[in-house]
Amino acid sequence: MNPYNLKSKAPITVCLLLTVMILTGCWDIRDINHRTLPVVLGISTIEDDQYKVFLKIPEPVEGSMEVKIVSATGETISHAVDVISRNMETSVDLLHVKVIMIERKTAEEGMKDIIAGFMRSREVSSKALVTICDQNMDEFFSKLSESKNLKGTNMFDYFEKNAGWNPEIALTRIWEVYRSIHSYTRDVAIPLIVTGDTTTYEQVGSAVIKNGKMVEQISNDETLLFNAFNDESTHGQIEVLNHASVMIIGNSMNHHTDLTDKQPVLQSRINLKVVVLETRGKTSSDMIKKELSHLLSSRFSSMLANLQESEADILGLGQLYRTKIDRNELKNWRSVYYPNLKSDIQFQIDIQNEGYLRTT
Amino acid sequence: MDRFINEIKAELGNNGDFHLQRDYLADAAVMLLGFNTLIDFIKTRTVLHKHAESILLQNQPSEDLWGAIGELMEGDVLKAISSIYEGKLIIHFENTSRFIIMEPVPAMLDRSIDSPTNENVIQGALDSFTEGIDINIGIVRKLVNSDEIRIDSFSAGRSRKNKLSLLYIDGQADIELVNSIRNHIEKNIQMEAYNLQGLAKMLGFPSWNAISKFNTTELPHHAVQNLRKGKVILFVDRLPFALILPSLFWDMFAAENDRNFPLPIMLAIRLIRIIGILITLITPGLYVALVSVNPEVLQIQLALSVAQSREGVPYPALAEIIFMLLILELILEASVRLPKSIGPTITMVGGIILGQAAVEAKLVSNLLIIILAATTIANSTIVGFQNSVSIRLFKYAIVILGAIFGILGLVAGLVFLSAYLASLNTYGKSYLYLNVKGNENNGG
Numbered sequence A: 001m002n003p004y005n006l007k008s009k010a011p012i013t014v015c016l017l018l019t020v021m022i023l024t025g026c027w028d029i030r031d032i033n034h035r036t037l038p039v040v041l042g043i044s045t046i047e048d049d050q051y052k053v054f055l056k057i058p059e060p061v062e063g064s065m066e067v068k069i070v071s072a073t074g075e076t077i078s079h080a081v082d083v084i085s086r087n088m089e090t091s092v093d094l095l096h097v098k099v100i101m102i103e104r105k106t107a108e109e110g111m112k113d114i115i116a117g118f119m120r121s122r123e124v125s126s127k128a129l130v131t132i133c134d135q136n137m138d139e140f141f142s143k144l145s146e147s148k149n150l151k152g153t154n155m156f157d158y159f160e161k162n163a164g165w166n167p168e169i170a171l172t173r174i175w176e177v178y179r180s181i182h183s184y185t186r187d188v189a190i191p192l193i194v195t196g197d198t199t200t201y202e203q204v205g206s207a208v209i210k211n212g213k214m215v216e217q218i219s220n221d222e223t224l225l226f227n228a229f230n231d232e233s234t235h236g237q238i239e240v241l242n243h244a245s246v247m248i249i250g251n252s253m254n255h256h257t258d259l260t261d262k263q264p265v266l267q268s269r270i271n272l273k274v275v276v277l278e279t280r281g282k283t284s285s286d287m288i289k290k291e292l293s294h295l296l297s298s299r300f301s302s303m304l305a306n307l308q309e310s311e312a313d314i315l316g317l318g319q320l321y322r323t324k325i326d327r328n329e330l331k332n333w334r335s336v337y338y339p340n341l342k343s344d345i346q347f348q349i350d351i352q353n354e355g356y357l358r359t360t
Numbered sequence B: 001m002d003r004f005i006n007e008i009k010a011e012l013g014n015n016g017d018f019h020l021q022r023d024y025l026a027d028a029a030v031m032l033l034g035f036n037t038l039i040d041f042i043k044t045r046t047v048l049h050k051h052a053e054s055i056l057l058q059n060q061p062s063e064d065l066w067g068a069i070g071e072l073m074e075g076d077v078l079k080a081i082s083s084i085y086e087g088k089l090i091i092h093f094e095n096t097s098r099f100i101i102m103e104p105v106p107a108m109l110d111r112s113i114d115s116p117t118n119e120n121v122i123q124g125a126l127d128s129f130t131e132g133i134d135i136n137i138g139i140v141r142k143l144v145n146s147d148e149i150r151i152d153s154f155s156a157g158r159s160r161k162n163k164l165s166l167l168y169i170d171g172q173a174d175i176e177l178v179n180s181i182r183n184h185i186e187k188n189i190q191m192e193a194y195n196l197q198g199l200a201k202m203l204g205f206p207s208w209n210a211i212s213k214f215n216t217t218e219l220p221h222h223a224v225q226n227l228r229k230g231k232v233i234l235f236v237d238r239l240p241f242a243l244i245l246p247s248l249f250w251d252m253f254a255a256e257n258d259r260n261f262p263l264p265i266m267l268a269i270r271l272i273r274i275i276g277i278l279i280t281l282i283t284p285g286l287y288v289a290l291v292s293v294n295p296e297v298l299q300i301q302l303a304l305s306v307a308q309s310r311e312g313v314p315y316p317a318l319a320e321i322i323f324m325l326l327i328l329e330l331i332l333e334a335s336v337r338l339p340k341s342i343g344p345t346i347t348m349v350g351g352i353i354l355g356q357a358a359v360e361a362k363l364v365s366n367l368l369i370i371i372l373a374a375t376t377i378a379n380s381t382i383v384g385f386q387n388s389v390s391i392r393l394f395k396y397a398i399v400i401l402g403a404i405f406g407i408l409g410l411v412a413g414l415v416f417l418s419a420y421l422a423s424l425n426t427y428g429k430s431y432l433y434l435n436v437k438g439n440e441n442n443g444g
Helices: A010-024 A077-087 A104-109 A112-121 A137-146 A154-159 A174-182 A220-229 A285-309 A317-321 A333-340 B003-012 B041-057 B062-069 B077-085 B133-144 B175-187 B196-202 B220-228 B256-260 B263-293 B300-309 B317-337 B343-360 B366-379 B385-405 B407-423
Strands: A040-046 A050-061 A064-074 A099-103 A129-133 A188-195 A201-210 A213-218 A237-240 A244-260 A263-279 A342-353 B018-025 B028-035 B071-074 B089-093 B098-102 B149-156 B162-169 B215-217 B232-236 B242-245
Touching (some): A040 A137, A050 A137, A064 A077, A077 A112, A099 A104, A099 A137, A104 A129, A104 A213, A112 A174, A174 A188, A174 A201, A188 A213, A188 A220, A213 A220, A220 A244, A244 A285, A244 A317, A263 A285, A285 A333, A285 A342, A317 A333, B003 B028, B003 B089, B028 B041, B028 B077, B041 B062, B077 B089, B077 B098, B133 B149, B149 B175, B162 B175, B162 B220, B215 B220, B215 B385, B220 B242, B220 B256, B263 B317, B263 B366, B300 B366, B317 B343, B317 B385, B366 B385
Parallel strands (some): A263 A342
Antiparallel strands (some): A050 A064, A201 A213, B018 B028, B071 B098, B089 B098, B149 B162, B162 B232, B215 B242
């Protein structure tokens, strides 16, 4: 093999290196301190179909992080962001947006275009979380900016699994919302957030999104079941009964599905491993097991009944029937099959640990 | 004054250190000729007289004495002159044309065997090679102590004054490699090889290689261990280190002295060196890539703190890092040049004060100083100074690619670097050759 002879090819090498410099357009690159990195992007609609966009921007100020909230309106979201970028001394870069907050009114009207826009532009990571603001967005952000404990990234920390996340909070990414818009058999739940009285935020439940529209609302307890169904860890969850509270430390489930004459039947068995935390009065393990299983099954059936009524399949039960329903028929899952679904859910409770006391 | 002396005087008389001395040896009047800078005259004369006495006491003819002290020659003035240049002593019999070339007691011009100055050894043999090629070969011979060692000596250069020696162990070394080296030396024996560039030219290596083909070491133990593994050592007179051929990529991570530690410790030390080379290559490029091209890779908290540390810095990240790297290179180069006594002062001024001042003047960011410190420290973990210099050079290519293409450029730079390293070979032996078979006979 001939070793590369730099001397004879020096002119060509130099030319190639120069073209590399010229062709990349690397002079357009902005350094990190000349970019504004918003963490939260809030979207609401105002009159004339205009979007009002809010950006929550952490700003490093002398050793601490302060937060700035800016807003602008525009025909499209990117135009509104552009307006903000024009008026700011640094350029707005949506790369680090972690949370997208949509006003309830807008979500109810439908957010197909918004989500599709995010998926298309690639400006916002498709892993960003989607939440719904159950409050007027102006009010929400003005309350936030008055709040004392508003620190750099706390909205993001609220949803971080290694920080403030809790199994009662649904975690739904942009791509999941986008998937639900185009899938026949799967919908999503999105957390509903308002500003809290003593805490910065408060979750009032979860919004059920069907085809990009908010159709229903489920409570926090129901969100826990939704998360359990989606295999999101249920660790650390406290379930209050009449006589005791327990912590769920593990769950597993198996389903048996049947489809006879457009009548889907679902038999589910959910195994929960729990730890007893607190008891009131005389309580035995059997009682706890019975009550917990009864409570969860009734809660589950009522949630499912609600969801069936609004034809939104956030649990993804349709996924289980994909092999049983013809592809042409599948698009009718929500309207024909799902409302007819008969379910038999059994909770199997296993008390793993009774704590230091052996009194139950 | 006879003709012989006159001829030599005419040739050498303008040398201030040329020494001419009358003496009597076994009743013969002789003239001692030589350079007093190369010959210890007093000691030589003592030796000479003792020699003569012992011969005379045994009533041997003086002819035996002449034979015993050196080579007896007649008439050849040119030979006498070149012998004087080589540091020999000429004993000339007055009024004849006969002379003896004698090996004198040389003046002490070589330094004694010392502890290594460029390579530090912890828990290991502390001797090192010196400038004298014979001493070096002697050290190797003493360490190898085997009848299998072969030593080929060459005299290179136009006047054949430049001594080279090729050492290998018969049966271990790759005989093709030995033959290639020998053939190249013999073919280019006219070339001067006083330094490594000259030697590389002589051996037919391309002169534009960024990585040295020679693995140099000062440590006899290291050299001999490589010899035993089937590598070849070249010695050049007046160069105080052994040149081990072929040089392999793995030599950057493995020092022979590592084997004086328990195996897990040795593996940990080598792992540290591998991490070191990666940090040296990647971190400056990564800084530029993350700060200017791909900040989305950073976690938001980190991105904010990076942005905070760069607040008010006027230059783009590339200019900033090139500026600081350049200053660092200047400090490194300066500390090589400086006398040992003021070296530390300059390093302190350069390193700490300048760095701190640059940060406070908002010329560069805090983070950059950390990155530079990490880079420079990591760079020093590589075995062999010649290797660490090469790596220092490659890091610039990666910085520039990182500034243009971001993380992609960084990875592309590493791929290009790997491709370049893979293209290197020494007489067909790939630079990336790695002995994984466990036996230490070849390569490794």
